[in-house]
Amino acid sequence: MKILKLIFLLIISSEVYAQVELHTLRIENQNDLKEFFRYAPDRIPLVCAHRGGVKPGFPENSIATFEYTLSQIPAFFEVDPRLTKDGVIVAFHDATLDKKTDGIGNLADHTWEEVQQLRLKDNNGNITPYKIHKLEEILQWAKGKTILILDKKDVPFDKLLTLIEANRAESYVLISAYKLKEALYYHKRNPKLMFEAMIKDENVMEAYQKSGIPWQNIVAFTGQPLKPELNAKLRAKGVMCMVSTMKFEEKLGSRGARAAGYKKLVENGIDVVLTDRAIEVSAVLKNNISEESSKSKFFQQATFNSGYTNVKEVKRKLIPK
Template sequence: MKRILIGSALLCCTITGFAQSGLHVLKIRNAKDLRSFFRFTGNDIPFISGHRGGVNKGFPENSIEAFENTLRHTPATFEIDPRLTKDSAIVLMHDATLNRTTNGTGKVGDYTLAELKKMRLKDVDGNLTDFQIPTLEEAIKWARGKTVLILDKKDVPFEMTADIIRRNKAEGHVMVTVHTAKEAKWYHSRNPKIVFEAFVKTQKALEEYEQENIPWTHIMAYVGPDNKPELKPLYENLNKRGVMCMISTAPTYDKLPDAAERTKAYQAIIKDGASLIEADRSLEAGEAILPLIPAKSPKKKFFSITK
């Protein structure tokens, strides 16, 4: 199968598992572009969403440095984890506590932003790096013109999430994770430009989004962590509404001990109907799905490589 030409360079030559001097960027200018990028066409380019920003050796999760490292190897969006500080700033941190991923201890919410900025992040092996805990606003400003950030649901109030997107005019490169149709309704009624990573794991959930009149143009569907035959009718029902579907391999296939088995699992997810994979192993998953990229796609226009 021929691989697609992106930015006049062969994708198979630029996504190889070796760092590039440039970044694989998504050319998404606004909310309209973002909706078009996530619209299912049946001939889309499969891609990766880095879980917690991508979890790779030397680059701490939920760090801007991890995002950049992933983009040197593969196009990607990033699922990230906003949390509140003692002084109501929003930083990126998956856990409620600092112990696992920093040289600090205790709860994130017990420290001010200034205190957290003095700490340093650890990588996936627990090695201390020179990298700081980023604020959500720093990440949003960095991501513009490069990628799409997907905000997971932690302890930040909906009002604050909606406000930081509005203030930064970030509807074109920041999405919000919603677990229910009612959550999507809350955001949509306040800002109809926001696009969602929506939990749609069942036909019943699909019907609930329709009952709340959430436009399918504003949804990318998370269907769960397992690639199973029972998903086929759900894929069909979502795809015919123009919705792309995503499986997260972080709690499942990323944990397989054998690299060949992981590659097989990543490829099967795309072959069986998902459009993208949310992975801890962002670089490995990105390389695994290279053979599945179509020779031609209407989505080619969104993919580019910076010099």
């Protein structure tokens, strides 16, 4: 009984720090990042969890959600930078608060102090214990654990670049570039940066070829419908190709149909899958993972102290009925 009481006291304390074993990516510098994303015939298909890989109880753009996903599979994350009224860069997808938090109105009409009073909702609309994060907090958390893709929302380019450089995050961050001019803006100011670049046809590929941005700085989002010929030409330059499944495979009714869709992606030249169903996709693609791959050296498991443990889950697992 004394042991149970001690566990209970730990659980109800203001912060619960748990030892969490995560699937981490061993990326130590910019060269590692470029090698990790350089296409090789023995490459390991990669999973990028869209907004963190949400599930019931775990909201978008939350470190708690990232840690849950990494406790199950190796992955990296797409994150959404937005600005508060007082210019703080936060991780939040929608322009409005209503759907994703217990607040209302535009995010840009609220200060950082005000949004800290809110709680995030999961995708079922349930309020969770978790708050909106500063993007800087996520950058600091991710170092030594995983990779982030920063999507384009309403943050000025110079402000986002300043934050990345201040946190020395160039070795584990990719910036989404919807247009070549966006990639050129960042590349001219910091040639170390990598991009998730939208390259959906050969004309755009040719423009990047002429731009002076090295192919080693690029992961190509080639999109759907699949473009095997374009993917093959990009791979020949050492570029990994990426698509999303949210509007396609994930719309298929059965798990079996979705699994067949995920396999088809890999067979048609896709190396990185951006998905809301990260754990499901990983379970299908794990058969394509070889310990003999030249990429296997980047994958490891490590234990971290986590302050983002879901208290209800801890109670459920540790306190007997």
